[in-house]
Amino acid sequence: MPQDACDVAIIGRGPGGLQAAIHAAGKKVKVIVFGRPERSSLYKAHVANFCCFEEIVSGKQLLEAGKRQAESFDSVFVEQDIIETKSENNRFRLVTENGETFSAIAVILAMGIARKKLRVKGEKELLGRGVSYCVDCDANFYRGMDVAVVGNESAAAAGALTLLGYAKKVYLVCPKLTITDLLHEQLNHSDVKIIRDAWVKEIRGGTEVEAVLLTDGDVLKVNGVFVELGAKGAMELAANLGVVFDAETFSFIETNKKQETNIPGLYAAGDITGQPWQIAKAVGEGCVAGMEAAKYAKRLARS
Numbered sequence: 080m081p082q083d084a085c086d087v088a089i090i091g092r093g094p095g096g097l098q099a100a101i102h103a104a105g106k107k108v109k110v111i112v113f114g115r116p117e118r119s120s121l122y123k124a125h126v127a128n129f130c131c132f133e134e135i136v137s138g139k140q141l142l143e144a145g146k147r148q149a150e151s152f153d154s155v156f157v158e159q160d161i162i163e164t165k166s167e168n169n170r171f172r173l174v175t176e177n178g179e180t181f182s183a184i185a186v187i188l189a190m191g192i193a194r195k196k197l198r199v200k201g202e203k204e205l206l207g208r209g210v211s212y213c214v215d216c217d218a219n220f221y222r223g224m225d226v227a228v229v230g231n232e233s234a235a236a237a238g239a240l241t242l243l244g245y246a247k248k249v250y251l252v253c254p255k256l257t258i259t260d261l262l263h264e265q266l267n268h269s270d271v272k273i274i275r276d277a278w279v280k281e282i283r284g285g286t287e288v289e290a291v292l293l294t295d296g297d298v299l300k301v302n303g304v305f306v307e308l309g310a311k312g313a314m315e316l317a318a319n320l321g322v323v324f325d326a327e328t329f330s331f332i333e334t335n336k337k338q339e340t341n342i343p344g345l346y347a348a349g350d351i352t353g354q355p356w357q358i359a360k361a362v363g364e365g366c367v368a369g370m371e372a373a374k375y376a377k378r379l380a381r382s
């Protein structure tokens with residue numbers, strides 16, 4: 080099998096993804112895990128209610144131990160965000176923020192919850208009326224309009240580049256931009272207007288978004304504001320694959336008891352499938368998703 084191909088790819092290396100890796104790799108399939116430990120909800124937590132740990136244990140320690148354990152089963156770790164997902168010819172294609180492409184027979188989505196809010200005036204009031212948290216879901220609504228993307232990580236940069244295909248003008252408000260050289264290069268050679276010396280102070284509008292007030296006093300006249308704080312979010316990656324979300328909040332991925340989504344070969348585990356947001360639930364679902372994804376990958380590889 081080539082270096083960039085695997086049986087099971089796991090997007091996310093919190094407790095859900097790590098447990099999935101341990102159980103999938105335990106079935107002797109090739110497993111690659113994507114993501115960064117410091118972006119797991121658990122990284123800064125101190126945990127007192129996880130079974131078998133009587134003393135308070137640091138989340139960071141749990142994540143480090145989980146990685147070692149998954150590696151001992153031969154899982155491979157790639158410390159990059161996935162910024163694009165596609166399904167083609169019974170395989171999934173995943174693109175990292177460095178532009179590397181991987182293929183997998185089965186994929187487990189374990190990206191946790193990344194719907195971080197800006198917490199500025201106008202954000203809540205204008206949600207769905209110009210304020211969006213999902214470029215891939217909503218870009219089409221902004222054809223020919225002016226938009227701002229807010230965020231300092233890969234999701235924001237990739238989102239701004241995507242929006243260039245739809246919007247007339249795209250601003251990227253990103254005073255602490257930390258992205259790969261490749262994304263930097265793509266941004267620098269694009270028409271995205273990068274704003275590095277200010278943050279968003281307020282989103283203004285009546286019934287719809289009309290402008291963004293920046294901390295340096297400048298006002299950007301825009302019709303849409305995309306809040307992209309963090310890694311490429313679950314919604315975007317999953318929406319690209321045609322995943323069904325919960326009908327009530329449209330925020331969580333629907334799965335059955337085998338952690339299968341509506342897409343064959345695509346599984347989900349952990350916070351991404353809804354509450355309770357707890358390690359015990361994440362590892363339980365990760366275990367099931369890992370075993371089922373490995374079974375699926377073996378079946379498909381034989382056919």
Ligand SMILES: Cc1cc2nc3c(=O)[nH]c(=O)nc-3n(C[C@H](O)[C@H](O)[C@H](O)COP(=O)(O)OP(=O)(O)OC[C@H]3O[C@@H](n4cnc5c(N)ncnc54)[C@H](O)[C@@H]3O)c2cc1C
Binds near residue numbers: 122160162192356
């Ligand atoms: C302050 C705090 C305290 C907590 N305390 C407790 C507690 O005491 N007990 C308890 O049971 N739970 C606790 N929790 C909740 C617990 O941390 C979560 O339920 C658990 O971490 C969920 O695991 P997960 O694997 O689903 O997601 P996460 O742990 O959030 O991991 C998500 C992973 O996905 C990765 N990722 C996201 N997007 C991408 C992408 N595009 N490409 C690649 N990787 C991506 C991230 O980098 C991260 O590695 C706490 C949470 C917080 C915030």
